[in-house]
Amino acid sequence: QQPLLEIAGLKVTFGRGAASADAVAGVDLTVAPGEVLGIVGESGSGKSVTMLAAMGLTPKSARIGGSVRFRGQELVGMPQKGLRAIRGARMAMIFQDPLTSLNPVLTIGAQVAEALRLHNPGLSRKAAMARAVELLALVSIPEPERRVRQYPHEFSGGMRQRAMIAMAVANSPDLLIADEPTTALDVTVQAQIMEVLKELRERLGIGLVLITHDLGVVAGAADRIAVMYGGRVVEQGKVDDVFYRSRHPYTRGLLASIPKLDVRQERLQPIEGAPPSLTSRPSGCPFHPRCPLAEARCSSEEPLLRQVGAVETRCHFAERLDDPEGGIVVPFD
Numbered sequence: 362q363q364p365l366l367e368i369a370g371l372k373v374t375f376g377r378g379a380a381s382a383d384a385v386a387g388v389d390l391t392v393a394p395g396e397v398l399g400i401v402g403e404s405g406s407g408k409s410v411t412m413l414a415a416m417g418l419t420p421k422s423a424r425i426g427g428s429v430r431f432r433g434q435e436l437v438g439m440p441q442k443g444l445r446a447i448r449g450a451r452m453a454m455i456f457q458d459p460l461t462s463l464n465p466v467l468t469i470g471a472q473v474a475e476a477l478r479l480h481n482p483g484l485s486r487k488a489a490m491a492r493a494v495e496l497l498a499l500v501s502i503p504e505p506e507r508r509v510r511q512y513p514h515e516f517s518g519g520m521r522q523r524a525m526i527a528m529a530v531a532n533s534p535d536l537l538i539a540d541e542p543t544t545a546l547d548v549t550v551q552a553q554i555m556e557v558l559k560e561l562r563e564r565l566g567i568g569l570v571l572i573t574h575d576l577g578v579v580a581g582a583a584d585r586i587a588v589m590y591g592g593r594v595v596e597q598g599k600v601d602d603v604f605y606r607s608r609h610p611y612t613r614g615l616l617a618s619i620p621k622l623d624v625r626q627e628r629l630q631p632i633e634g635a636p637p638s639l640t641s642r643p644s645g646c647p648f649h650p651r652c653p654l655a656e657a658r659c660s661s662e663e664p665l666l667r668q669v670g671a672v673e674t675r676c677h678f679a680e681r682l683d684d685p686e687g688g689i690v691v692p693f694d
């Protein structure tokens with residue numbers, strides 16, 4: 362089966378000459394039709410930039426290398442006109458803060474209708490409004506006939522994010538990219554939004570990329586997870602394999618910092634130290650200054666992504682994280 366999205370050797374460079382920095386330093390990712398891929402990492406890991414580049418939405422000053430294929434069609438180097446036709450109609454993206462993306466002076470219905478008519482200029486206003494009502498219902502907004510006539514400020518944060526999702530899927534894209542879609546919301550609303558996204562996948566067969574800094578958010582929704590650090594994928598695999606059979610100290614650290622409902626935790630274990638900045642990425646394995654397993658080799662030699670057990674991982678000492686019981690061994694004690 363042809364992948365929906367195939368990113369190969371993607372590089373995104375900002376700045377020129379000595380001041381240049383790779384925000385994305387060689388990333389390979391695929392999304393199959395109808396699949397949910399979670400991309401997890403701290404800020405600055407390159408997760409958002411990777412998907413912005415895939416959508417052709419990085420600033421003009423950014424240099425893009427490598428390949429992004431959507432249903433086999435190369436997007437890197439495609440003129441903006443072609444990209445605009447694909448964006449919105451075949452792949453769409455939603456962001457963390459729906460308020461900044463919504464127009465405060467237009468009703469929600471008018472904005473959904475506008476999204477529809479952008480790619481279907483022949484659609485009448487009346488038909489677009491009727492479809493807008495259906496789309497609000499699709500994302501489980503109650504009383505959609507009444508809600509289409511309201512303005513963004515009359516919507517709660519969670520309802521606004523639902524409206525953004527309705528706009529994003531208005532033209533039945535094959536792929537929806539959601540960048541921290543629940544970060545600004547409280548925990549209950551977060552869960553509801555994830556439910557809406559899961560339903561879309563089930564009802565529309567849409568492929569989803571969920572970008573998040575919180576591994577816990579994607580646990581119940583993703584088929585596969587890619588963990589990013591320092592502009593690279595450092596580990597990837599099926600969701601259960603990443604959760605229970607991770608071979609990367611960074612992933613183990615992220616796992617240890619997820620609050621668990623069923624365990625009374627004395628203390629959560631955040632990973633000490635800060636993630637590397639774009640301009641001062643450490644040599645060798647970029648995680649070495651924070652890694653409890655680091656040895657001399659780690660600061661000079663960058664590990665390759667390789668299959669270890671059930672996952673693909675990028676650590677010289679991945680074998681040391683072997684755990685036949687399938688439980689999580691945390692090297693952070």
Ligand code: SF4
Nearest residue numbers: 646649652659676677
């Ligand atoms: Fe840690 Fe070294 Fe593995 Fe990097 S390669 S994650 S520094 S042990």
Ligand code: MG
Nearest residue numbers: 404408409540
């Ligand atoms: Mg981001």
